[in-house]
Amino acid sequence: MAYDLNKQIGHLLRRAYQRHTHLFQTAIPDEHLTSVQLAVIATIFREGERSLMYIGRVTAIDHATLRGISLRLKQRGVIRIRSNPDDRRERLVSLTREGEEAARLYIPQAAHVTELTLEPLDPCERIAALHVLRKLAGA
DSSP states (O other): OOOOGGGOHHHHHHHHHHHHHHHHHHHOSOTTOOHHHHHHHHHHHHHOSEEHHHHHHHHTOOHHHHHHHHHHHHHTTSEEEEEETTEEEEEEEEEOHHHHHHHHHHHHHHHHHHHHHHTTSOHHHHHHHHHHHHHHHTO
């Protein structure tokens, strides 16, 4: 049986993601900010102070990875992490002033990266691609 790599969904998704990551790194001037870190910042910016568990659920980032991301963002002075006074086991995360400024600056640029990623597609293909990806992601 022939195995054509260019017909395999995992390979094609990885190649598309590599292209998207390259566009993100080119468009976002902060060389230390990843698209996943920006997803966390954007979620907190939109939702306000939330628990790490909530942020993980919304962004589909597993807890161990999110802890590392949040510690790096805290070290950069972008987020604050504090214990919930009602439940000491729960960690609440909010943006610092620097984090809010980063969100205002980078979220529009990230939206532009999405447009650049979808650029090879015509308008109907864009709608279809996003629909199919949401379905595959279980969203």
